[in-house]
Amino acid sequence: MTKFLFLGLLRDKQKSLFPIIIVSVGVVLTTWLYSWMLGVFNEVIEGNARFNNGHLKVTTIAYNEISSQIPNDLCLTEVDKLLETLRAEHKEYEWTPRIKFGGMIDVPDETGETRAQAPIIGFAADLRSEFSKENERLQISKALVKGKFPSQSNEIVISDVLADNLEINIGDVATLIGVSANGGMAIHNFVVSGTVQFGMTALDRGALIADIGDVQYAMDMENAAGEILGFLKNGMFNEELATSNKEIFNKNHSDAGDEFSPLMVTLLDQEGLGDYLIYAKSAGGIIVSIFVFAMSIVLWNTGLMSGIRRYGEVGVRLAMGETKGHIYKSMLVESVLIGLVGSFIGSMIGVAVSFYFQEYGIDISSTFKNSTLMVNDVIRAKVTAGSYYIGFIPGVLAMLFGTAISGIGIFRRQTATLFKELEV
Amino acid sequence: MTASELIVTKKLTKQYPIGGNFFTALREVDLCIDQCEFTGIVGPSGSGKTTLLNIIGALDAPTNGNAKVLGSEIGKMNHVEAAKLRNQYLGFIFQTYNLLPVYNVFENVEFPLLLQHIESSKRVDMVNKALEWVGLSEKAKSKPAQLSGGESQRVAIARAIVKQPKIVLADEPTANLDAQNSHHILKTMVTLNEELGTTFVFSTHDEKVISYLRRKIKLSDGEIVDDTIVN
Known part of the structure; x- marks a missing residue:
């Protein structure tokens, strides 16, 4: 009997192929949308973490209050001791000092006169220590367009767009004109070792990246840093862990009465990223839920249509002496089979499509033209374990529920009207 | 009820609720159909033919009175018992054949045997024999869409028998057939009735069918107005 019914299922394309296609398409779309939303939200969070905020950040209380102004006069001092403490007490994280700074870059001609000038946003990171992961984190080598990684003293990389605008070449001298930590003018000559393009509009407009040692010297910030960033070793932000580390550190080392005492904040405490994450999670959840719900209705309808289409077949089977319960069960088994096959195909295609978008992404640089958010110009999907089952479950269940509801008609059906119904 | 009495109804009444009232489809019908009969329930539309056939086929239950089919009281059966009765002892032939389109002729005829969990080799023998009875052995692999109306109805007969x-219950079995095919079908059923001893009960108002009947039970407004044995 099972073989007989299975044979019928295989042969009747409207009973098998069509619903499988519908289920597959629904599951593909659900899987892709889920992976895409995940990729978009993750990209914003991780992009900001790597360049700007870390998973945890330590600054002075005063610096934190006006951090958007990059107040290096309120920087952390005795950074080596603070780093030692952080590395000893918060071992899950890798700690690294950073200095952000604004200023102007001046490109002199052969006579020493200004040839070109432009405003820059500067990033100083530990580029030359033996075990530093800053190159990997900031993806400098990966982003190089011309030249080489700044491995020598006073070497810098600047954004390729900026280099073009200034008509500066590799090996040329560029003078940084900024404000020192003491409020004086900071002037320092650097050599451009390379140009970079990160694919983030906020950085590619005019970034300068230098080793932190050189910038400390240039800005009178000996053993000082604007901020110390902490990155969880697996590279993924963990809200719970970050919050508990923040609470422990602030309890032990922060003094609300001293504006120069250190303060630890999490990624979510900075630049509205917490609100963003809440919004992203809610929006993502709502969008995916709506989509899954809509797909469930479509698939349910497919189950219903399939049930209604088989009214005659069910009538004949009842007349032959098959019980209503047996017919109902066989229809449910068929729907689970269709759901499983469709969901499997859909999930595989959906994951493959998501992998494609994870690899190649979509260029949204024009949308973020004037944004300061560290968002990649190319937004990519992110395939996770969830991508494999997010569409699979509703695919199977929706088909099953659709058939289950349409099948209730079997029990309601008055067998007394069978002759009449089957004579249509 | 004697051993040869397959169907017995006593004061069988069937009413359907219509609005606040009841429509009486059958009024105190007393009837007895014996083994090997070739009987027709005849009468105009609305006379209660199909209702009577439904009750005999355990597809519906009486409102009053009782109907016994093969010793089982229809009014006291639940769905599963009714399905079992249909599965084991009753065959149905419909006006529109109702073959399952995705299965071939052999498989359509095999279907009732699958419900009875008959083993494969025995099933094959039984199906082949049934197809021989209706003269369709060579069409065993054909799909219903490849058959003529007459052939389709013969497959339906093979499936029923x-x-x-x-008992085989046939509701207007020739309604969709031309005269030649109708006669062919009816002759097949007469042969099966004689050779296998199967009782045939028709619901019909087709004169071609009526001419083959050995007993005519005439219904009018839910009552038996005539019950004639044809010699």
Whole structure:
């Protein structure tokens, strides 16, 4: 009997192929949308973490209050001791000092006169220590367009767009004109070792990246840093862990009465990223839920249509002496089979499509033209374990529920009207 | 009820609720159909033919009175018992054949046997024999869409008789057939009735069918107005 019914299922394309296609398409779309939303939200969070905020950040209380102004006069001092403490007490994280700074870059001609000038946003990171992961984190080598990684003293990389605008070449001298930590003018000559393009509009407009040692010297910030960033070793932000580390550190080392005492904040405490994450999670959840719900209705309808289409077949089977319960069960088994096959195909295609978008992404640089958010110009999907089952479950269940509801008609059906119904 | 009495109804009444009232489809019908009969319930539309056939086929239950089919009281059966009765002892032939389109002729005829969990080799023998009875052995692999109306109805007959039921209930079996095919079908059924001893009960107002009947039970407004044995 099972073989007989299975044979019928295989042969009747409207009973098998069509619903499988519908289920597959629904599951593909659900899987892709889920992976895409995940990729978009993750990209914003991780992009900001790597360049700007870390998973945890330590600054002075005063610096934190006006951090958007990059107040290096309120920087952390005795950074080596603070780093030692952080590395000893918060071992899950890798700690690294950073200095952000604004200023102007001046490109002199052969006579020493200004040839070109432009405003820059500067990033100083530990580029030359033996075990530093800053190159990997900031993806400098990966982003190089011309030249080489700044491995020598006073070497810098600047954004390729900026280099073009200034008509500066590799090996040329560029003078940084900024404000020192003491409020004086900071002037320092650097050599451009390379140009970079990160694919983030906020950085590619005019970034300068230098080793932190050189910038400390240039800005009178000996053993000082604007901020110390902490990155969880697996590279993924963990809200719970970050919050508990923040609470422990602030309890032990922060003094609300001293504006120069250190303060630890999490990624979510900075630049509205917490609100963003809440919004992203809610929006993502709502969008995916709506989509899954809509797909469930479509698939349910497919189950219903399939049930209604088989009214005659069910009538004949009842007349032959098959019980209503047996017919109902066989229809449910068929729907689970269709759901499983469709969901499997859909999930595989959906994951493959998501992998494609994870690899190649979509260029949204024009949308973020004037944004300061560290968002990649190319937004990519992110395939996770969830991508494999997010569409699979509703695919199977929706088909099953659709058939289950349409099948209730079997029990309601008055067998007394069978002759009449089957004579249509 | 004697051993040869397959169907017995006593004061069988069937009413359907219509609005706040009841429509009486059958009024105190007393009837007895014996084994091997070739009987027709005849009468105009609305006379209660199909209702009577439904009750005999355990597809519906009486409102009052009782109907016994093969010793089982229809009014006291639940769905599963009714399905079992249909599965084991009753065959149905419909006006519009109702073959399952995705299965071939052989498989359509095999279907009732699968419900009875008959083993494969025996099933094959029974199906082949049924197809021989209706003269369609060479069409075993054909799909219903490849058959003529007459051939389709013969497949439906084979499906009804393959399990060698005690009773075959046929509702207007020739309604969609031309005269030649109708006669062919009816002759097949007469032969099966004579050779297998299967009781045939028709619901019909087709004169061609009526001419083959050996007993005519005439219904009018839910009552038996005539019950004639044809010699």
